[in-house]
Amino acid sequence: MTSPEIGALDRAATVVILPLGSVEQHGNHMPLGTDTLLAQAVSLAAAETAGDTIVMPPPWYGFSAHHMRFPGSITLRPETLIAVVEDVVASVVTHGFRRILIVNGHGGNNGVIDVLASTLGHTHYGAARIAALTYFALAREAIAKLRKSESGGMGHACEFETSMVQHLRPELVKIALAETTYPDPGSRYLTTDLLGAQAIRLYHDFGDLSPTGTLGDPALASPEAGKAFFDAVTSELATFIANFRFWTIPERRP
Template sequence: MLDIGNLDSDVSLAASTAPQISEVGATDGSVLVVPVGSVEQHGNHLPVATDSLLATAVATAGAEAVADEIPVLVAPPVWTGFSPHHLSIGGTVTGSFDTLHDLLEDVAGSLMTNDFDTLLFLNGHGGNGALIDAAVSTVGQSHPEADVLGLTYFQLATAFVEEVRESDVGGMAHGGEFETSLMLHHYPNLVEDDRPATYFDEPYDYGDKDLLESGPLSVYRPFEEYSDSGAIGDTALASADKGATLHEKLADEVASLLVDAHE
C-alpha cells in the first residue's frame, strides 16, 4: 500500500490538522516539501510505485532530521509522473506534460495559502526533470513572496556514490543497483527475486549513461529499446545494507538543503 505521506511521522502534512498546518506555515522560515514521483514499470522485481515511495522516504527522513530546528512539513506525494516512454512495457500511469504541470501548479498554489516561506519539489523520477523545472519557474512567478525550489533526489548522490557502488557506470540506472538497494532497505517485501542485469546501451556519447551519470544530450527512446524487462542496471549487486547507507547519506543532504532554505 502506498503511504500517502508517512502518516506516522511528525512531519507528515497528511497526518496534520488544518490548524497545525497553518501554524507551521505561518512560522518564520517555514519549509514545505512536495515529493513528486511516478507510477511506472520498474522491471520484474520492483513495484510500479518505486519512484513515489523513495522520493517520499528521502523527503521525510531529511525533514525529520531537522524538525526540531526548523518548521517543516512533507506533503503527500504527487504520484503520477511523465512516463510515456514506459507505456509499452505495461504497468504505467502517465499524464500529459501540460496536465501534470497544471497539477503541480494547483497543488503548490493550494498549499501556499498556508503561508509557507519555501516550497521544495523533491522529484524521484528522471522523466519529470523538465516538468519540475517548468513548475519551479511558473509557481515561483506566481508566488514571488516565497522561494520555490526543485530537486531530483538521486542527483544528490553524485557527491558520495563512488563510496557505495560496486557496479560499473550503467549499473545504477532504472531499477538498478541504486533503486533496488533503497527498496531492499525500505520495502524488502515488495522486491522480487527476478533481477537480471541489463546495462544501458545508449548509442549517443552525450546521452545519459546512468541515474548518476547524466549526459548533456536529451534523447527520447521507448524503454523496450533498452531492456526486455524494463529495468536497466546491475540489480544483483543491490543490498539492503547498501540501501541503508545510501538512504542515510541522501537524508543528510536533504536535511542540509532544508536548513539552508529555512535560513
C-alpha cells in the same frame, strides 16, 4: 496532521515539501510505485532531521511516456502534471507558507520540474521562495562513493533503487526475478547511468533499451547497501533544507 495543527505552524520557519515520483515499470522485480515511494521516504526522513519541515502527500503519478510499452505504467501529460503541482503550490501559498520545495524522485520528471521552478518562482515572486530538485542528483557525489557497479550499472530498477526499496520495504522486492542489463545508449553523447552527465536531450523508449525495463545491475543490491544509500541521500537533502530555510524572499516591486 489536522487543519489546526497546520494553522499553528510558523510560516517564516517552516519548509513545505512536495514529493514527486511516478507509477511505472521497474523491471521484473520492483513495484510500480518505486519512485514515489522513495521520494516520499527520503523527504520524510530529511524533514525529521532538519526540523520545522512538513511533507505533503505525493500525487503518485508523473510523466512516464517512455515506459508505456510495459503493463501497469501510468503517465500524465506534462501539462497535467504541471497543472496539478501549480494548484497544490498555490494552495500552500494561500495559507501563508513561504518556502516550498519540490523533491523529485523520477528522472522522467526532470524537464517538468525545471519548468515548474521557473514558472512557480515567477508566479509567486515576493510571496514565496520555491525550489525543485531531484534527490539523487543532489546526492550524486555521495552515491558515487557507495556504488559497486561500473558506469551503466545504476540506471533504473538497478543497484541503487533496488537496494533502497530492500532497505525500506523488503517485502515488495522479488529479487529472484531481477535481471541485469547494461544497455548501449548508441552514442558516446548519451548515457543510461543515473549519475551520468548528458548534455543532449532526446526521447529514449525503455522498451528499446531493455526487454525487462531494468537498466543496470540489481544483483549488486542489498538491504545494507540500501541503508547506506538512504542515509547518504537523506543527509544531503536535510543539509539543503537547512540552507534553503534562510534564503531571501525578494519583495515584489512594481
